[in-house]
Amino acid sequence: QVQLQESGPGLVKPSQTLSLTCTVSAGSISSGRYYWSWIRQPAGKGLEWIGRIYTSGSTNYNPSLKSRVTISVDTSKDQFSLKLSSVTAADTAVYYCARTSGSYFNHWGQGTLVTVSS
């Protein structure tokens, strides 16, 4: 079954841009009619959907983060990526990538902790 794996720096300085990549394996990112999402979870807190992308490049973002978020896809590498600009300590969280099937998230990566600190 499909597997997802997040990668990227675990430490980002305030005001800089957070960049993460999700690699999809055991299945092509282009197979099936799926969207691919980013979701985050601050320590001890709930989940927050960040945005999603289709393999065509079509995106949707959480309105609360839209001005700072860019999600892109590279189908040749079976990867999609997240960029979050102007980060602050409030962006410190575990970031998950997930396959999105309609209204739900049915496959998740293991998550990667990103800490915003100088």
Added chain:
Amino acid sequence: QSALTQPASVSGSPGQSITISCTGTSSDVGDYKYVSWYQQHPGKAPKLIIYEVSNRPSGVPDRFSHSNSGNTASLTISGLQAEDEADYYCSSYTSSTTNWVFGGGTKLTVL
């Protein structure tokens, strides 16, 4: 503050049943078709257990069930087992705005 309201914690003994509520508005939970539930064990990624109201992914036991009443969705776990101890999150998708909101999570303790 999360968009959907869940109790912070619930508990039950093995074999008992518990219910976790998830309250939203008529724009999200009240439009019941797109509610899903996730189970998260400590240090692990969330796992889908209920989707689109009453569907369970392969491998999720039928001890997990969902119901709706107005703007409140509920997850019921019957025949509690020790491995059910985890955090549970509800989520609602709003198609008109293409947005998801989550509850703050409920910690289930199996006594």
